[in-house]
Amino acid sequence: MGLIFLRTAIIFIALLAVMRLMGKRQIGEMQPFELVITLLIAELACIPMADTSIPLLYGIISMLTIFFLHQLVLLIDLNFQPFKTLVGGRPSIVINKNGIDISQLKKNNLDVSDLIESMRAAGFFSLDEAVYALYEANGQFTAMPREDKPKENKESLPVLIINDGKYDQNNLRLTNTDEKFFDNILREKQIRSVRKVFVLTMDGTGKIYLQCKGEKYQTFRIPLPGGSAW
Amino acid sequence: MVKTILSLVITFALLVSAALFENFFVNAQFEKFSAAVNSLQEKVRNQTANRADAEAVKTLWDAQKKLLHIVIPHGDIAYIDYWLGEATGCIETEDFRDAVSKIEVLVTICKQLPEQYSVSIENIF
Numbered sequence: 001m002g003l004i005f006l007r008t009a010i011i012f013i014a015l016l017a018v019m020r021l022m023g024k025r026q027i028g029e030m031q032p033f034e035l036v037i038t039l040l041i042a043e044l045a046c047i048p049m050a051d052t053s054i055p056l057l058y059g060i061i062s063m064l065t066i067f068f069l070h071q072l073v074l075l076i077d078l079n080f081q082p083f084k085t086l087v088g089g090r091p092s093i094v095i096n097k098n099g100i101d102i103s104q105l106k107k108n109n110l111d112v113s114d115l116i117e118s119m120r121a122a123g124f125f126s127l128d129e130a131v132y133a134l135y136e137a138n139g140q141f142t143a144m145p146r147e148d149k150p151k152e153n154k155e156s157l158p159v160l161i162i163n164d165g166k167y168d169q170n171n172l173r174l175t176n177t178d179e180k181f182f183d184n185i186l187r188e189k190q191i192r193s194v195r196k197v198f199v200l201t202m203d204g205t206g207k208i209y210l211q212c213k214g215e216k217y218q219t220f221r222i223p224l225p226g227g228s229a230w
Numbered sequence: 231m232v233k234t235i236l237s238l239v240i241t242f243a244l245l246v247s248a249a250l251f252e253n254f255f256v257n258a259q260f261e262k263f264s265a266a267v268n269s270l271q272e273k274v275r276n277q278t279a280n281r282a283d284a285e286a287v288k289t290l291w292d293a294q295k296k297l298l299h300i301v302i303p304h305g306d307i308a309y310i311d312y313w314l315g316e317a318t319g320c321i322e323t324e325d326f327r328d329a330v331s332k333i334e335v336l337v338t339i340c341k342q343l344p345e346q347y348s349v350s351i352e353n354i355f
Binding site: 001002003005010053054055057064067068071075078 | 231234235237238241242244245246248249250251252253299300301302303304305347348349353354
């Protein structure tokens with residue numbers, strides 16, 4: 001039983017470390033250690049139940065060990081803040097007043113399309129609609145709406161044109177535009193290469209959200225060739 | 231907080247007692263069984279063993295394995311059953327040469343099995 005206790009504890013710690021390293025995209029509204037427990041407990045209960053050659057006590061001891069570790073993590077969490085940050089992580093502010101915080105996105109193994117997806121799920125269809133947006137420690141997405149934002153006519157969905165220095169060919173087709181069209185816009189904004197652009201989105205009214213790597217975002221409007229196509 | 235600490239202490243106490251119980255219980259059971267197997271081995275070497283001697287060891291084992299099933303995978307117990315059955319057959323037919331080798335396997339299992347459940351680096355990893 002001592003052996004099972006140690007083996008379960010080692011697997012628990014290893015899984016927890018892996019979950020933390022994987023970032024917030026792997027967690028769905030649970031603390032990392034809660035997710036680890038959910039993953040382990042089902043297997044621990046099932047294996048001795050289905051395999052009659054394994055004593056039932058093995059499953060019970062493993063589950064008791066998981067319960068012990070759960071209580072231990074909770075207790076240390078409440079009394080020792082650095083441990084809580086180590087085990088559960090901390091919220092990541094991915095959008096601030098300057099726009100998208102690229103380093104925070106990368107740190108959590110997320111990209112712009114993941115962020116846009118989370119924004120849409122939270123009811124924000126344009127990146128500049130939120131003044132702050134963050135992924136909580138449990139992976140949940142929270143955004144704070146921009147108060148000073150004038151109400152716009154939301155006629156069409158903003159689509160991602162440039163994602164981390166690369167054109168999205170599907171969305172170029174969707175918007176009836178091409179790389180040359182956006183290259184000209186970038187040139188007007190004194191941006192020499194598309195690789196410097198972290199994100200560029202455009203909606204059906206010609207409103208563009210542009211953010212270069214390491215710079216503050218900007219929004220502006222352009223006339224669309226042939227009007228809105230989507 | 232008090233409830234959490236209390237549950238931690240109780241769980242830890244339960245786990246430690248289960249570990250200690252397993253260690254002492256498995257060792258004690260196998261010590262008894264090893265002694266019986268060793269004495270049977272002695273008799274087989276002297277070619278004085280008969281079916282009754284083998285049956286006595288089997289009866290002892292049958293009584294012990296009922297409790298051992300709680301803490302040891304049933305496959306390991308069936309393994310001992312198999313080798314004990316083979317040795318009994320060889321003793322009955324007075325094939326002492328084969329019986330010695332079968333009992334040697336039993337002696338090795340009796341030595342190795344309790345070690346498999348002890349807390350050691352090679353068992354943990």
